[in-house]
Amino acid sequence: MASMKEIARQCGVSVATVSKALNDQHDISEETKKKVRKAARELGYLPNSFARALKTNRTFNLGVLFVDEAMSGLTHDYFSHVLNSFKVTAEEQGYDLTFINSRKRRMTYLEHARYRGVDGVVIACVNFDSAEVVELVHSDLPVVTIDHSFNDKPAVISDNITGMKELVNYVYSFGHRKIAYIHGEEHTAVTKNRVGSFYRTLKELGVEVPEEYVRSGSYRNPDLCYRLTNELLDLPDPPTCILYPDDFACIGGINALKDRNLRIPEDISIAGYDGLEAGQLLDPKLATIEQDTNLIGKYAAEQLIDMIEHPKTTLFDRVSVPGRLLPGKSVTSPK
Amino acid sequence: MASMKEIARQCGVSVATVSKALNDQHDISEETKKKVRKAARELGYLPNSFARALKTNRTFNLGVLFVDEAMSGLTHDYFSHVLNSFKVTAEEQGYDLTFINSRKRRMTYLEHARYRGVDGVVIACVNFDSAEVVELVHSDLPVVTIDHSFNDKPAVISDNITGMKELVNYVYSFGHRKIAYIHGEEHTAVTKNRVGSFYRTLKELGVEVPEEYVRSGSYRNPDLCYRLTNELLDLPDPPTCILYPDDFACIGGINALKDRNLRIPEDISIAGYDGLEAGQLLDPKLATIEQDTNLIGKYAAEQLIDMIEHPKTTLFDRVSVPGRLLPGKSVTSPK
DNA sequence: TCAGTACTCTTAATCGATTTCGAGTTTACT
């Protein structure tokens, strides 16, 4: 409520002096600074962020674009963990977070970001092909993308290639050769990398993958996984191990197996992806790749803030964050 | 980038006229309005939210305070769903969301909210006893709390009393008389209501509850539930049915039962609380009370926006949102 | 003693909008 004007009056100095005193400029005497700071404290002075932003074009506010098709990006385990980590890191550095949206199509994402004057934007969990997202990414605003990389733009990416490789090697090491994979939406970079790595790793291991072993599912969609699991089991030569899009979708598969009275892992082995806490509590404990949501969010925030504060010297990194194999009990040797 | 000044120049009118034209004031001719709007479109004009906020003290920005002790409020299923619903509703009405925090203690929540000039604040998932939260709630800022009610302040509350009552009646109807309850943190209103309702309902049903049947656990804490479940089973006269703090924590209990080779529900019945999607996919499907996160978030947003836009006429409602019993397969008649 | 520095502080412009008040023009009515 109290503005610099009141402090100035109380101290008998000009507003300019107050501003400089509070910003600890060199051309104000220590004595005056002390006086001003004291008055500011007494009056409960709070800087007015708009006035400051208006003049400086800096808001210490970061835009967050986390909008999936269903408008439920926040309820998405993986992304909510990434966002939480991003938030903690950003706040430690004095930045706040504001959600970017398209205001019922009355503004594009970029326009909204400019309207709110955010210093930078982190993007995840969106359709990266959409024109609006592309416009935002290619604007002059500092932008970091998560799990998708644009040319010449920094990105933080969960290392799905190595992750899938480890997972495949893991089940292979148990003797599995008939490995099926129900994957997520095909247009995403995440899926492409995982599927590509799945094929490549098995090829390196000398295992042939029948076309019908690879099914196009959907992330976080247990029902679809239920159906696709049944399809896989109905094959003349069914797999001995099934990999799922993610830990949550995996539940659908588990239910399909239970309905057929197949025991996990005695009759069939399964694995997920994500490393959700819940998956680790299931019985049997799910073999999976834990994605390091903590590091991903942290790196994204650090990278974005670095771009904002040091636009000249920032390296436009493409950081790859390794996952971690969580062995679990859902995989054993095939019969 | 383009400001009103440029539009004014292009149209040969004053900045004041541009402002009034864009805000559709009555004292500007239709002709001029058209001209101004056209120029605004052509120049890609975007209003400057800071300048506007500076003058009007309105930001169309809502503060969100969702900070639990572990700084992981966003990863909390229940709250992330509520927040998502709140976000969708607020955005539909033209409001944006900014997170409130205490900036590493350099500002209180209230100060932060003022600094960012939010029009109102929604509070959930915090320690409502903390001085900072109380300060915020009792300020002149419009505030809505979720799952906790302060005197004279609007709140949206999941109806835990009726919910627990229904749940108890449900298991009672199967014949259970030895019903244990592992509840969450005792200092929260949610827990108090649930525990109170648990006792009252059973009393009404004429069932006595041994003290040792009610254990103090913790929300979202499967490990603790694992331990407490074992304690309950070790009692000389163990319960035939156990209620858990929430669906997630329930997993710990399930594991404890499995470790003792107790079948659910044949040997013992269990129930959760929340209605998480995952719980409904478990085998056996979990009996639980589904909290209507969608409505809770929606009501909270509507209430808050109403307070902001109609400060005089708003009724300070305390909305209670009923839950819904999800029967599940985890409860059956005791042996 | 006087110019040159160093130090401290103020004046005033500025960021981009909103809004009050008044001025000028047109229309209406007697």
Place this chain on the structure above:
DNA sequence: AGTAAACTCGAAATCGATTAAGAGTACTGA
């Protein structure tokens, strides 16, 4: 025709900060 009412529009103040440029003092050294 003359006065009042109705329309349009603009000048200028204002919101609360930042910042360049300059003014006034005091001190230094020749």
